[in-house]
Amino acid sequence: MTTLVEVQDISKSFGAVNAVDGVSLEIDQGQFFSLLGPSGCGKTTLLRLIAGFERPSSGHLLIDNKPMDGVEPNLRPTNMVFQNYAIFPHLNVEQNVAYGLRKKSISKIEKEEMINQVLELVGLSELNLRSANALSGGQKQRVALARALILKPKVLLLDEPLSALDKKLREQMQLELRHLQRAVGITFILVTHDQEEALTMSDKVAVMFDGKVEQVASPRELYERPTSQRVASFIGAMNFINGTVMEAKNEIGINSDILGPLTISRSQVFGDLTENKIIIGIRPERISIVSDGSSVTGSISGRITDASYFGETTYYKVACGKGSETLTVSAQNSFGQMDYQIGEEVKLNVDIKSLVGFSD
Amino acid sequence: MILNIKPETKKGWRLLSTPFIFSILLLAAPLTMMLLLSFWTQDYLILDRTFTLNNYIEAFTQPVYQLLFSRSLAISLTVTFFTVLLAYPMAYFISFHGGERKALWLFLITIPFWTSYLLRMFLWKVILGYNGVLNSFLLWLEMITEPLTFILYNANAVVIALTHGWAPFAILPIFVSLEKIDRSLLEASRDLGDGPFHQFFRVVLPLSAPGVVGAALIIFIPTVGDYITPKLVGGTDGLMIANMIQVQFSKANNAPLAAALSVSSLMIVAFISIVFVLVNRKHLRRY
Amino acid sequence: MSRSTKYLKIFAYTYLIFLYAPALLLPLFSFNASQIIAFPLSGFTTNWFENLLYQETLHEALKNSLIVAVSSSILGTILGVLASRAATRYDFTGKQISLTFILAPLVLPEIIVGVALLIVLIQLGLPLNLWSVVLGHTLLILPFSILIMNSAFSNLDISLEEASMDLGENQFGTFYRVILPLVFPGIMASLLIGFTLSLDEFIIAFFLTGTETTLPVYIWAQFRFPKKLPTTMALGTVLLIVSLILLSLSEYFRRRAANSQNSVL
Numbered sequence: 079m080t081t082l083v084e085v086q087d088i089s090k091s092f093g094a095v096n097a098v099d100g101v102s103l104e105i106d107q108g109q110f111f112s113l114l115g116p117s118g119c120g121k122t123t124l125l126r127l128i129a130g131f132e133r134p135s136s137g138h139l140l141i142d143n144k145p146m147d148g149v150e151p152n153l154r155p156t157n158m159v160f161q162n163y164a165i166f167p168h169l170n171v172e173q174n175v176a177y178g179l180r181k182k183s184i185s186k187i188e189k190e191e192m193i194n195q196v197l198e199l200v201g202l203s204e205l206n207l208r209s210a211n212a213l214s215g216g217q218k219q220r221v222a223l224a225r226a227l228i229l230k231p232k233v234l235l236l237d238e239p240l241s242a243l244d245k246k247l248r249e250q251m252q253l254e255l256r257h258l259q260r261a262v263g264i265t266f267i268l269v270t271h272d273q274e275e276a277l278t279m280s281d282k283v284a285v286m287f288d289g290k291v292e293q294v295a296s297p298r299e300l301y302e303r304p305t306s307q308r309v310a311s312f313i314g315a316m317n318f319i320n321g322t323v324m325e326a327k328n329e330i331g332i333n334s335d336i337l338g339p340l341t342i343s344r345s346q347v348f349g350d351l352t353e354n355k356i357i358i359g360i361r362p363e364r365i366s367i368v369s370d371g372s373s374v375t376g377s378i379s380g381r382i383t384d385a386s387y388f389g390e391t392t393y394y395k396v397a398c399g400k401g402s403e404t405l406t407v408s409a410q411n412s413f414g415q416m417d418y419q420i421g422e423e424v425k426l427n428v429d430i431k432s433l434v435g436f437s438d
Numbered sequence: 439m440i441l442n443i444k445p446e447t448k449k450g451w452r453l454l455s456t457p458f459i460f461s462i463l464l465l466a467a468p469l470t471m472m473l474l475l476s477f478w479t480q481d482y483l484i485l486d487r488t489f490t491l492n493n494y495i496e497a498f499t500q501p502v503y504q505l506l507f508s509r510s511l512a513i514s515l516t517v518t519f520f521t522v523l524l525a526y527p528m529a530y531f532i533s534f535h536g537g538e539r540k541a542l543w544l545f546l547i548t549i550p551f552w553t554s555y556l557l558r559m560f561l562w563k564v565i566l567g568y569n570g571v572l573n574s575f576l577l578w579l580e581m582i583t584e585p586l587t588f589i590l591y592n593a594n595a596v597v598i599a600l601t602h603g604w605a606p607f608a609i610l611p612i613f614v615s616l617e618k619i620d621r622s623l624l625e626a627s628r629d630l631g632d633g634p635f636h637q638f639f640r641v642v643l644p645l646s647a648p649g650v651v652g653a654a655l656i657i658f659i660p661t662v663g664d665y666i667t668p669k670l671v672g673g674t675d676g677l678m679i680a681n682m683i684q685v686q687f688s689k690a691n692n693a694p695l696a697a698a699l700s701v702s703s704l705m706i707v708a709f710i711s712i713v714f715v716l717v718n719r720k721h722l723r724r725y
Numbered sequence: 726m727s728r729s730t731k732y733l734k735i736f737a738y739t740y741l742i743f744l745y746a747p748a749l750l751l752p753l754f755s756f757n758a759s760q761i762i763a764f765p766l767s768g769f770t771t772n773w774f775e776n777l778l779y780q781e782t783l784h785e786a787l788k789n790s791l792i793v794a795v796s797s798s799i800l801g802t803i804l805g806v807l808a809s810r811a812a813t814r815y816d817f818t819g820k821q822i823s824l825t826f827i828l829a830p831l832v833l834p835e836i837i838v839g840v841a842l843l844i845v846l847i848q849l850g851l852p853l854n855l856w857s858v859v860l861g862h863t864l865l866i867l868p869f870s871i872l873i874m875n876s877a878f879s880n881l882d883i884s885l886e887e888a889s890m891d892l893g894e895n896q897f898g899t900f901y902r903v904i905l906p907l908v909f910p911g912i913m914a915s916l917l918i919g920f921t922l923s924l925d926e927f928i929i930a931f932f933l934t935g936t937e938t939t940l941p942v943y944i945w946a947q948f949r950f951p952k953k954l955p956t957t958m959a960l961g962t963v964l965l966i967v968s969l970i971l972l973s974l975s976e977y978f979r980r981r982a983a984n985s986q987n988s989v990l
Contacts, residue, residue: 131887151890164888168906177902178892225892450815454823457804457867461827464864468841475844524740531737535730545976546741550748552968554925556941557961560948561747564754564762571750574764605744634729656832663834665928670948680836687840693847700840707834 082107082265083128083233088137089289090123097123099289100137105233105267105282110259112268112276115286116312121269122237124286128267129235130154142232157226158235162242163218165210171197172206174221178229196228199258216247223255227262236268240275252279273313277301285309305348307357307436316359317405321435323354330435332356335399336378342433349437357436362408364429367394369416378426380405382418394418396426476697483691493698503682503699507706510678513593514662517600518654524601525608525653530642532609533616544613551606559670562599566590566671591673599667604660608653615649616642647721655711662707679703751965755958762954773959783960786943790924793855793939797862798919804863805870805915806908812871813878824871831868838864839932846933853935861929866919873918873979877911910978917975921968940964 083105090098098120105111113121126132128139130151139146141155157178166174175193184192197203200220205213213221219239226234239255240248256279259266270276276283277297284294293305304310307318324339325331330347333339337358347356380396383404394407407426409415418424476493479486497503532543550558565571566589573585589595619642627641665680672678679699686696758768777783811817812824830838842861846853881904889899927941934942947957 129887129891131890150895151887152893152895156891158888158891160884160888162882162884164882164884166885166888166903177889178894180898180902181893225888229892444817446815447817450811450817450820453807453811453815454820457808457827457871458823460804461829461864461867464842464860465829465838466826468838468845471845471848472837472841475848527733527736528740531733535733547744548972549969550745552921552972553748553751553965554941554944554961556925556927556944557751557957557964558747561750564750565746567763569761569763571764578764602743602747634727659832660834663836665836680834683836683840687843693844696840697844700837703834704837 080107081105082109082142083267084140084143085124085128086138086140088124088127088134088139090120090127090132091135096289098127098134101286101289101291103284103291103294105265108263108265110256110266110268110279110281112270112280112283113286114270114273114276114283114313117271119286120289121271121286125158125235125237125267125269128233129156129158155232156235157229157231157233158237159219159222159226159239161237161239163215163222163239165213165218165221167210169210170206171202171208171210171213171221174210175206175224175228177225192228196224199227199261200224201254215243216251219243219251223258227258227264231264233265233267236266238269238271240270241272248275255279277313285312287312301361302432303346303348303434304359307359307438310359310434310436315362315406317362317365319358319360319403319405321356321358323351323356326351330356332358332435334358336403336405337428338377340430340433342430342435346433347435347437351437353437355438357438359434359436360405360428361432362393362406363391363410364432365405365407366427366429367396367407367409367418368425368427369418369422377428380424380426382420382422382424385418385420392417396424398426472697473701475694476701478694480692480694485694493695494702496695497698497702503679506677506679506682507703509593509676510662510680510703511706511710513596513600513668513676513678514658514664516597517604517661518658520597520601521604521608521657522612522650522653525605526612526650529609529612529616529649533613544610547609548606551603555603556666558603559599559667562595562602562667563590563671566595566598590671592675593672594676595671595673596668596676596678599671600661600664603667604657607656611652611656612646612649615646615652619645644721647718651715651718651721654714658714659707659711662703748965751958752962754955755962757955760952760955762958773955774963776956777959777963780956782938783940783943786938786940789855789937790940793858793862793930794920794923796859797866797923798916800859800863801866801870801919802874802912802915804867805874806912808867809871809874809878813875813881814883828868828871830865835865835926835928839929842929843932853933855934855937855939857933857935858930858939861933862923862926865926865929866922869918869922870915873915874908874911876979877908877914881907910981913978914975917971917978921971921975924964925968 081104083103085101085103085105088098088101089096101120101124113124115121123132127134128141130146130149133148146154166177169177172193175196176189179189179192193206194203197206200223202217202220202224205217210218210221222239236255240251243251252275255266255268268276268279277300280297282294282296283300285292285300287308293300293309295303300309301313304313304316307316310316311318319334319336321332321334321337323330324333328344329341330344330351331339331341378398380398382394383397384395386393389411391408391410394409395404396407397404405426409418477489477491479488479490479492528547532540532547536543563570567573568585568587568590570585570590572589573582576582577585589598623641623645624637627637632640662678663680664678665684668676668678668681672681683696683699683703686692686699753766754762755773756769756771757766758770758772759766808824808827812820838861842857842864843853846857851857885903885907886899889903890896894902925941926939927945930939930942931945938946944957944960947953
């Protein structure tokens with residue numbers, strides 16, 4: 079795969095605030111790439127730097143090997159879907175979609191064909207003459223998409239495009255966007271604060287905190303092998319257990335109050351083990367829970383202190399070891415699954431292979 | 439980096455420079471010129487450019503100017519007081535009881551004020567005159583036996599006409615500040631035990647203070663310098679400082695004194711306004 | 726309805742009568758047959774309106790007023806658009822203080838503005854004519870235009886401009902295709918308000934005009950002739966109707982400006 083967008087050590091400061099702080103990224107041709115992070119982490123600023131609405135304080139940006147220094151937004155091979163869609167209120171759907179075609183030397187018939195095609199692509203064929211003010215949120219979003227896609231940009235930038243929609247429509251649009259991206263083959267860069275959205279839609283996700291990129295990885299890698307505690311707790315839930323490093327070679331030997339002595343591979347540990355302290359992370363669904371008296375013997379004993387019911391899953395808090403530390407365990411409420419009561423003694427089984435270790 | 443001007447500053451000034459320069463040329467320059475002139479003297483048509491404070495000494499010591507200054511202030515303050523006092527319940531009524539017809543009420547209030555200011559003030563002369571509308575109406579009702587004379591060609595007439603003329607400038611800002619009050623605060627006040635009376639004085643009035651202060655200034659500052667109204671309905675007892683400025687400027691051919699009177703009235707108005715804002719600043723800050 | 730609300734309502738209607746008193750007398754006396762402006766009324770006539778047709782000085786004043794009102798409302802609106810675009814779009818040093826200064830004529834007594842302008846014109850030896858009145862009126866209209874345009878521009882979502890740039894338009898194209906159509910109703914409102922203000926302005930015109938009089942200056946002169954009062958009343962009635970039409974139009978444009986942009990978000 080070829081690299082399409084190259085962000086080279088870009089920083090952007092607003093007064094004393096470093097919104098983007100020395101970010102480098104490579105985004106491949108045809109990739110669905112997400113910038114994920116809490117609000118204020120600099121992801122939107124990074125997107126606007128790529129679009130050309132902001133100029134970097136330092137660093138460079140290349141799109142398709144061409145430097146973008148000083149190139150105005152209207153001359154960049156990027157188009158954007160704005161957070162509030164920015165549909166021109168004085169134009170109808172068709173006029174909005176055709177907005178960027180004015181400068182292109184295409185015949186009128188060709189233009190109409192292009193408009194019809196793109197409206198069909200986003201599912202708005204019937205509404206071509208509707209006024210912008212009469213559109214629902216989801217329809218505005220589609221117009222915004224059509225308006226950008228008709229220009230066949232090299233990169234489509236999406237700034238929290240789904241945040242204004244309700245949950246049901248949001249989930250539907252997530253699927254549609256993913257399909258659309260595969261159909262047109264254009265590189266998408268999506269900004270979102272919703273980790274679920276980033277995981278379900280993207281080929282690759284960059285997680286940002288405080289203006290810096292903390293990890294770039296595929297959704298699966300990000301979830302299963304987060305490289306820091308921050309990333310781990312931002313994406314899903316994770317139990318953190320204090321442990322001591324007993325032995326550090328190819329295999330790492332660890333001891334902890336709750337889990338007892340165990341050995342994990344070096345590739346499961348992130349950061350330099352300069353001290354003998356380590357923090358062990360384990361996702362709640364990677365721990366299984368069985369009744370104390372059942373025939374399967376678990377490795378850890380504990381007592382249920384709290385249970386929160388979430389429909390398809392139930393989250394249990396289990397006090398382990400000497401009782402001062404608790405683990406969160408999730409159990410699928412699938413067929414045959416036991417229901418546990420608060421106060422009940424249980425045994426827990428931990429999937430050692432999915433443990434991760436952090437040096438701090 | 440230090441000498442680097444922010445690009446936004448550059449873009450902003452590129453747009454603002456034309457109107458700003460226009461205002462410098464047509465407002466700042468003339469006001470400066472007026473200030474300079476007030477320190478000079480004029481004898482018939484010859485202008486003496488030696489610096490002197492004589493004009494100001496004359497403006498503040500001559501009884502006629504003292505009288506005009508104090509009368510202008512008294513009239514203007516009275517007008518401000520009555521206009522705000524009458525406008526407040528009107529604005530309150532529209533804001534709290536206007537229902538769906540708020541826009542209509544506001545429209546109804548502004549209509550009469552698109553009659554020429556000149557004609558409106560003149561019509562007060564027709565209304566308040568010896569054989570005027572009011573007197574002929576009251577005589578017809580036999581409420582009086584002789585026409586009232588204390589209502590025209592004196593300060594009272596000026597106050598009545600100005601209180602009418604500036605009404606919308608009080609109603610609108612007060613209405614806006616009343617509209618801004620979050621209605622749940624009123625419910626909270628009732629919920630916490632206030633009756634309608636206490637609710638008004640403890641919640642509504644303090645929260646609408648910015649509108650009241652704004653209205654007062656909008657009326658007070660221009661009315662001090664009103665020329666038309668005293669000239670039309672004030673008689674000799676109701677003349678104000680603006681009339682004297684005009685006389686000094688044209689008939690008396692004493693432009694420096696006219697300038698000094700203008701600068702002085704501007705200073706007095708500015709001083710009173712600043713004091714007024716400072717006195718009320720605790721009401722203006724918080725919201 | 727509670728008792729206090731009832732009193733409030735009675736007050737509101739009484740106050741409304743007070744506010745309408747002069748404006749209602751105007752049409753009343755302009756159709757009244759008697760030359761004396763007093764009650765009782767003495768019969769219906771349209772003579773006073775017919776008279777208007779034969780007043781040559783009036784026609785001259787009307788022409789002058791139109792020249793002044795059209796010129797100063799256009800000038801004031803152009804300057805107002807520039808200033809309020811700067812005010813609403815950019816954040817920069819010196820913005821607040823210079824805007825406050827430009828808005829100052831809103832509260833300055835008109836006599837002060839008039840005297841100051843007159844002093845400068847005389848000191849510079851410039852002639853007093855309609856153009857000096859145009860400049861004075863532009864100064865008065867500018868703050869109103871800024872206030873109207875501020876609300877038009879601040880309704881304008883900045884992402885619309887960015888979207889236009891993003892879709893390939895340059896700054897000029899963006900202004901012409903997006904900004905102008907969206908603030909156009911505001912511009913119309915500003916022109917109409919400016920026109921109405923100028924048409925009614927007396928003090929500045931009184932001070933700055935040379936031999937050519939404007940309509941209010943003409944009316945002022947008519948006050949000296951009691952015989953001409955009914956005709957002046959008729960003129961006032963006509964002016965009131967014209968003002969109302971212009972203001973209804975400007976209100977229509979102002980609302981359209983608000984509506985066309987409301988549902989952006």
